[in-house]
Amino acid sequence: MLHCFYVKKEDRDLLRFLWHEDNDLDKEIIEYRMKVHTFGNSPSPAIATYGLRKAADSVKQDYGEDVCEFVHNNFYVDDDAIAAAAFLRTVSQGGDVEVSFVLGKAKPAPTGGHTVPRLELCAAVLATQIKDTVVSSLGINFDKVKMYTDSRIVLVYIFNSTRRFYVFVANRVQRIRNSTEPKQWTYVNTNDNPADEGTRSITTLRMQKCMWLNGPKFLQESPGEINATAKESFPLVNPVSDKDVRPEVTKTSVTDGGNFDVTTLFERHSEWDSFVQGLSYLIHLARSFKKSENPCKGWHKCSKHKKANFKRETELFILLSVQRKHFAKEIECLQSHRKLPKDSSILSLTPVLDSHGLLRVGGRLNKANESQLSTDCNPIIIPKGCYVGLLIVRNCHQKVQHQGRHLTEGVVRSSGYWIIGGKRLIASCIHACVTCRKMRGSLGTQKMADLSVSRITPSAPFSYVGVDVFGPW
Ligand SMILES: [Zn+2]
Ligand SMILES: [Zn+2]
Structure with a gap:
């Protein structure tokens, strides 16, 4: 332009x-x-406004005087200035009202591409500072100090007590509320706002009658009418779309009756390794919140949970929670050195408890040294029909590169697990395995055509003779 x-x-x-x-x-x-005017010059906004008005004047005949007037009075580039003014209003004993200009200030808007509501908020801060200066300098006991703004959104910010704002708005609202109370603030129409005149140019002819020096008309009216709008409240209109309002965080806590079964969460995983790794990370995070001597604090990403000992710890936690769910009675009996109940499904395994509290298959090697024992001497018992068993079988099956039942079973045993009903579980796992299905499936064969009439009709030899033309020659 x-x-x-x-x-x-x-x-x-x-x-x-x-x-x-x-x-x-x-x-x-x-x-x-330069032949033409350039952007970024300090008088550029004034020139833009001038151009707009000139354009409006040139089309006055086509569009009418009211359109021209409207453009003159309502369009101007004012986003780069803010202004505020203070007026003293005295009422004599006779009831005469006198309004006089005390202090006014206009200054360039803060740089940094702020939104219009933010600039309006800055103007409100300026008004608050002017009010402080006037009140402390004049040394008069004021009956009442009233603040006006032509921005409803600023009033919303000042009146708000439920939502939190981002720093820019929060700091300025705090400044305003330090010196004034929300109930002192009122809305004023832009046309009645003298500070509005401080942000744009004005002709010398209009200067004499301008509101900036003479005060707005409504101040000259009787006191009752000034307070008419004072009881308005200003709720936040659309806090979600306002970028200066912080999103509301709601915290929901769930309390269960103590019957929460952690093992039901295990069924959300389909791979043993990723399951263990995910749970390790969760446990590590939970500890970062709790233990004060932990170097890791709060939500973070790190690879400490990937260490082998941590992984083993998590595996033991999973197995412990599964066993406690299925073999609560047996564990209790073993802890109190009592005999197992006769209907126990693991009675024949003569289970023992290890140092972690895990149920293991008993045996005749109890007198052996720790070093003599390998992981498969006293395998950990995995209950029948338990999802963790399926995950372990799948994992072992993948470890042996999808070989058959016996090899998969061997890996399960050598990894130190004793799955009750393991054979059937392994068979069903291999049956459902997509890779095995593809590799073990029978080869496709061609469907043969019907035999011809000549080959199925009894007849004398050489009644029908054929020649194989594709013989080797
Ligand atoms: Zn960490
Ligand atoms: Zn397979």
Whole structure:
């Protein structure tokens, strides 16, 4: 838009700059003069406003005087200035009202591409500062100090007590609330706002009658009418879409009756390794919140949970929770050195408890040294029909590269697990395994055509004779 403004020849000396001749960096630096107005100049907004008004004037005949008037009064570039003014209103004993201008301030808006509500909030802060200066300097006991703004959103911010804002808004709202109370603030129409005149140019003719010096009309009215709007409240209209309002975080806590079964969560996983790793990370995170001597704190990412000993610890936790669910009675009996109940499904395994509290298959090697024992001497008992058993079988089956039942079973045993009903579980796992299905499936064969009539009708020899033309020759 600003490129449309030609600069008069005699004024072009004011817009000079130095640059290489013909835009060639090898050539000498010469003096250039701007022919048109450029962006970014400090008077640019004023020129833009001037251009707009000039354009409105030129089409006055086509669109009417009211349109021209509307453009003149309502369109201007004011986003780069904020203003506030203070007025003293005195009422004499006779009831005469006198309004006088005390202090006004206009300044450039803070840089950084702030939104309009933010600039309006800055203006409210400016108003608060002016009010503080006036109240402390005049030394009068005021009956009442009232604050006005033509921005409803600023009033919403000031009145709000339920939602939190981001730093920019929060700091300024805090500043305002330090010096004023929300109930002092009221909405004023832009047309009645004297500070609005401070942000734009004004002709000398209008200066005498402007609100900036004479005060708004509503202040000259009787006291009752000024307070008419004071009881308005300003709720947040759409806090979700307002970028200055922090999103509301709601915390939900679930309390169960102590019957929460952690093993039901295990069924959300389909791979043993990723399951153990995921749970390790969860346990590590839970500890980072609890233990103060832990170097890891709060939500974070690290690879400590991937260490082998941590993985083993998590595996034992999984197996312990599974066993406690299925063999609660047996564990209790073994802990109190009692005999197992006669109907126990693992009676024939003569189970023993190890140092971790895990149920293991008993045997005749109890007198052996620790070093003599391998993992498969006293395998850990996995209950029948338990999902963890299926995960372990799948994992072992993959470890042996999808070989048959016996090899898979061997790996399960050598990994130190005794799955009750393991053979059937392994068979069903291999049966459902997609890779095995593909590799073990029978080969496809061609379906043969029907035999011809000549081959199925009894007849004398050589009644029908055929020649095989594709013989070897
Ligand atoms: Zn960590
Ligand atoms: Zn397989």
